[in-house]
Amino acid sequence: LCDSFLCRLRGLTFRRDLGADEGLLLVGRRESRADTAIHMFFVFFPIAAVWLNGEGCIVDAKLAAPFRPLYVPRAPAKDVLEGPPWLLERVELGDQLCFTEVPRG
Numbered sequence: 001l002c003d004s005f006l007c008r009l010r011g012l013t014f015r016r017d018l019g020a021d022e023g024l025l026l027v028g029r030r031e032s033r034a035d036t037a038i039h040m041f042f043v044f045f046p047i048a049a050v051w052l053n054g055e056g057c058i059v060d061a062k063l064a065a066p067f068r069p070l071y072v073p074r075a076p077a078k079d080v081l082e083g084p085p086w087l088l089e090r091v092e093l094g095d096q097l098c099f100t101e102v103p104r105g
Contacts, residue, residue: 003027012082013042023083025099031076038080040068048087050097051077058095061088 001024002008008026012018028035031054038049043066051060051073060073063085073080081087081097091097 001025001027011038011043012047015043015045017045018047018082018084020084020086023081023087026080026082028078028080031078033072033076036077036080037070037072038064038082039070040064040066043067046085048081048083048085050081050083050087050091051075052079052081052097054078056096056098058091058093058097061091061093063088 002011008028011026012024026036026038036051040047043064045066047064049062049064049071050058053059053076056079059075059077062071064071064082
């Protein structure tokens with residue numbers, strides 16, 4: 001969960017891989033196309049980028065390639081879910097995602 005500016009800025013930068021069951025939720029403050037744009041500078045592997053509006057509905061989803069400078073959603077979004085590429089096979093536009101906290105330990 002990334003809900004600070006610095007955490008969202010860093011994202012998956014400089015990570016060497018992403019586990020099959022890992023992901024990163026970039027939590028935004030408002031719906032916007034510009035505020036939810038992502039970069040892939042120094043991300044060394046492809047990821048699924050899934051943009052969600054304020055209700056958790058998917059408004060766009062793309063395979064983001066390493067070192068691409070910019071990905072902008074086709075519609076305003078509030079949050080971005082970054083995960084393994086197979087995620088794109090399990091979601092589609094209009095799906096509503098709900099996240100719950102899982103206790104650790």
